[in-house]
Amino acid sequence: MSGFAAVDVIRAKRDGGVLSEAQIDWVVDAYTRGQVADEQMSALAMAILLRGMTGPEIARWTAAMIASGDRLDLSAVNRPTADKHSTGGVGDKITLPLTPLVAACGAAVPQLSGRGLGHTGGTLDKLESIPGWRASLTNDEFIGQLRDVGAVICAAGDRLAPADRKLYALRDVTGTVEAIPLIASSIMSKKIAEGTGALVLDVKVGSGAFMKSVDDARELARTMVDLGTAHGVRTVALLTDMSTPLGRTVGNAVEVTESVEVLAGGGPADVVELTLALAREMLTAAGLPDADPEAALRDGRAMDAWRTMIRAQGGDPDAPAPRANETEQVRAESDGVLSGLDAYRIGIAGWRLGAGRARKEDPVSAAAGVVLHKKPGDPVRAGEVLYELRADDPARIPAAREEAAAAVTISDTWSGGTPLMLERIA
Template sequence: MLVVPLIERKRDGRALTPEEWSALVAAYTDGRVPDYQMSALLMAVLLRGLERQELAALTDAMLASGQRLSFDSWPTPRVDKHSTGGVGDKVSLVLAPLVAACGVAVPMMSGRGLGHTGGTLDKLEAIPGFRTGLSLAEAKAQVLKLGCAMIGQTPEIAPADRRIYALRDVTGTVEAIPLIAASIMSKKLAEGLNALVLDVKRGSGAFLPRLEQSLELARTMIALGEDRGCPTVALLTAMDRPLGRACGNALETEEAIVALRGEGPEDLLEVTYALGAEMLLAAGIEKTSKRARQRLANALASGLAAEKFEQVIEAQGGNPKVVEDPSVLPQAKEVEVYAAPRTGVVAKVEPKTIGRAVVAMGGGRRKVEDEVDPTVGFVITVKPGDKVLAGEPIASVFARDPGGMKLGFEALQQAIVVGDKLTEKPLPLISHRVTTHGVEELKR
């Protein structure tokens, strides 16, 4: 096909037809369009944007490039959650089994670490033996049996997205909101969902830090979901500090297990409850947020959520004993305590610095083929606004060697700022609820 005229039209701010997008995506997926031409088109999209009809056509073409999960007439409601990514964001590990324990099926497809943000798959694979690479048939069978599967993107799901995403990563087009939305929704719409809940991060540790960017992304994904018969709602949550205390794969998995017992950090539990309530409401399991939150709390307190996680772990080849005994997780070779450098108030805990340090210490990837060390990372026990004394322990560093320990201490010195007072008010943990009807400011 002739691609240059399409690139020129998009460069000049004019729309391509749905038929052109469909043909272009199909041709790129099977290798008939070279990377350099698709790169030029992606940059044009970044600079010029997409009209709603174009975005719909691109998403549909990416979705149509692969297979879709189908549950036919199975009556159990199916709802998933997607996060745009953050530091310390282990919510999915708590949320999926918790919501499944409340009677909603959760066919959760997740990703690996990206940039400074951690990935759900890497956290799950910190559990000895846990297999995230299920086929679609295996995932469907497990959802039908247990009500939950936690898998990675399979080769069968949106292969066009896999190719386009890899190209975006090396062409400076990751931040294009239409491309982010199409990438996320082409995968989520392949899961056979009745509804979708989005956790859109904002703040310095998010990929799109500004409020207006987060709102635009939320609205864009909601429109894509609603137009395809998948009711979609988004919560905007804070990523101007790490979520919870643990940052690093095995450490976050352990914290998630603690949270499944109802004992986790308050901010982690609050975000989990808020997203879980939206999932129960979307599924029609409960009619009010208050009743939904109570059902979630009961599932934690009764042990049903922890039991569901055990079942999922065992079904996917992992060691289920980890839920009762987190010491089954791999342990760091070196652990040292980091103390407050002075008496004062914690003014900042910068998540991006922490996330990048985890990667540098071996807990993330700089290249796709890199091995991840699940043991390294941080446990940070202070939040902005906390008062501390000089010499008081405020964090721990988990490293595999002295070099990693040095990197960890240097990162904490940069990320945790202790001053005389709080200089900038932290973002509300959950600031906005976005639906097809509009934006509601929450400030909680």
Template sequence: MIRAVDVIRKKRDGVPLGDDEIDYFLKGCCSGDIPDYQTAAFLMATYFRGMNEKEVFSLTDSMVRSGKVVDLSGIKGTKVDKHSTGGVADTTTLVVCPLVASCGAPIAKMSGRGLGHTGGTLDKLEAIPGMKVSLTLDEFVNIVNSVGISIISQTDDLVPADKKLYSLRDVTATVDSIPLIASSVMSKKIAGGSDVIVLDVKVGKGAFMKDLKDAMTLAKMMVNIGETSGRRTVAVLTDMNQPLGRAIGNSLEVIEACEALKGRGPSELMEVCLALGSYMLILAGIAQSFDIASKLLQDALVSGRGMDKLKEMVKAQGGDINALEDYSLLPQAKIKYELKAQEDFYISELDAEKLGLCAMKLGAGRAKKEDKIDLAVGMVINKKVGDYVSSGESVVTIHGNDERLVEEVLPEIKSAVKTSKQKVAKGKLIHAVVQRGLTQFL
């Protein structure tokens, strides 16, 4: 007979758990048969003792089976999904997914809402007037079959065990456990039903994983879970020491995504999008090599097919496609404040985490799940690391709706921008690519 206290004791003592023990504990946690205080003890024991690969897969598998697995068999072709572990000015989904879909790979993506710096993909999409992200499964499948892409909210019955565990992790200081992160991310991706999963694992000051070693451990663990579950999986480790794009904030990031799909995107954002998109096309069987995939994506960009695909998706989900051309139809902030240079210098550092938290304080993100987001506010970074700035030039444009909040974040934004009199080299953007049994450092 398995008892919760024995499972906790084994994990506390560093003894690997069996599949039956993990499954028992997770079912009891979800049903309420195992009280929260014992689940909290299990999470803390896991935080300190970790899990081996077999345990992590078993935990993920039990989490997947705690709810419904989305059946995407009604969608023609190899279904592709993409996930980011979260960063600042990370507008990649709104750029790369339409590009990949325009090359023939169906994108059936379920997303969550953002918690932290800025909104998630769903919040950004909801900045588009009329855009619906809560659809039935039949509507979702029909849109992917007819348009080639749909991005919707996760259904309530998708991995309920993750919701239960995360709510306790959040209040027991066990969020930053690599096995628990890996199982949380991958259970939702596997339950989402896609055949291919490309992971964008952020590393740096503005990311959850601050150093490359931890990010690599997480990437390998998630790739192993995906492959063991029968999903072709690749992880790309990308830098998040400074914001990736230039826009931080929901409506502002929609504008940046549209500009990117019109060929006017920031170089760093486009480099990451093309890398992620290339692996999505390779795993989907549409391209045989990275160079071929990259050329397909470039062609889709130059021809405007990627932008057309975004418009098709937005229209199919009830959104006003005019807002993708006339940005005044998107939520607009009442206040625009230019933070200007007082002398000539080079940008030596842009602290992504600080800037992201400033955007959250302006109202662009959530400190708690129930917080309401202001879709109009945020900031645009006009100069990036390595750029030369002349006296009088704008470094950051702050978009706000509350003068008091703008004044409060100004000193923090200033402290996030470090300068140098000497020219500063731009840092590496893509650190490594992880596939099962193969790691390539770039």
């Protein structure tokens, strides 16, 4: 592909034009190969943020990102495949119980996951708190485990949508992360390239989510569903609330512990509700509408699948969870009802404790995090524990304490919170 200049493509989008298929193919390929410079792609990303893209432009941009690398062939897997993607939140450990649960019901789940950044946690960071567990698998290992176990959670290989890896890092430092066309194409290029037959999207809405408004979340969900459908992937999206953290833990090892509680038939009601809702959507999309995920939690099949999955990647499912060196309990100063628990601030508190990272190369603490003793709607007595702060380094606790304190509202009454399930888009 030749005959184009990056500056002409930038100008076309800057001035509100529609990029041609040939322009899109060329600029994505040339950027991946290093022929378009970072500063030029930065300018184009900003133009896309400000000017937007049409549906056909987004579809072609996504196709070009997929074409930049390999597309996995899962035809050797002898069951229907279904995957889930969450746009990220606080306490969002759903992938951990969901993947083995869906596998226990007869589908295969090729879950390529990422690491946390800022206030949102990363699935790989959580699982790496299990001794021996490894995130990196070769394509052959990935497909073999999918065939033999039915469940795999791992990092995406270098050859899967490499254009996205390069562009994602650039967006992160140029103020263009929020561009819906670029979010949608980033997520969907990886999910389509991994070869899944069905995909369920969990699009979070609220203070702890990337999308703060239902309208923005709906636009992103609709864009991604259309992209998946156009590429032959049965795709559905659920809009779910992220104004309050999911479950009662925010961190790495603490979220693994809570996920295991769910797999054992217990766990917080909101985590169980969302896990089951997504499982039903995945199983239906995979052509298994009669499967009963609730029964698989109850009878131990989901737990068996979890243990097999963890062992297959070198982990010890019986290893004790890492413990933090410092724990501080924060108690209520007055009676009332917990009427607010801001997800974003709790996420920042967890990050300050060491559970998250500011840059991709930063290490994270397996044991750090926040354990919530009260959730919105719970009655509170003066002196009762509201939450625990856990850290390896005691110097991290004061800043986290300040952030968490600002997240909590105790009132005389509570009018009820936002429902967990907001909308379904197919």
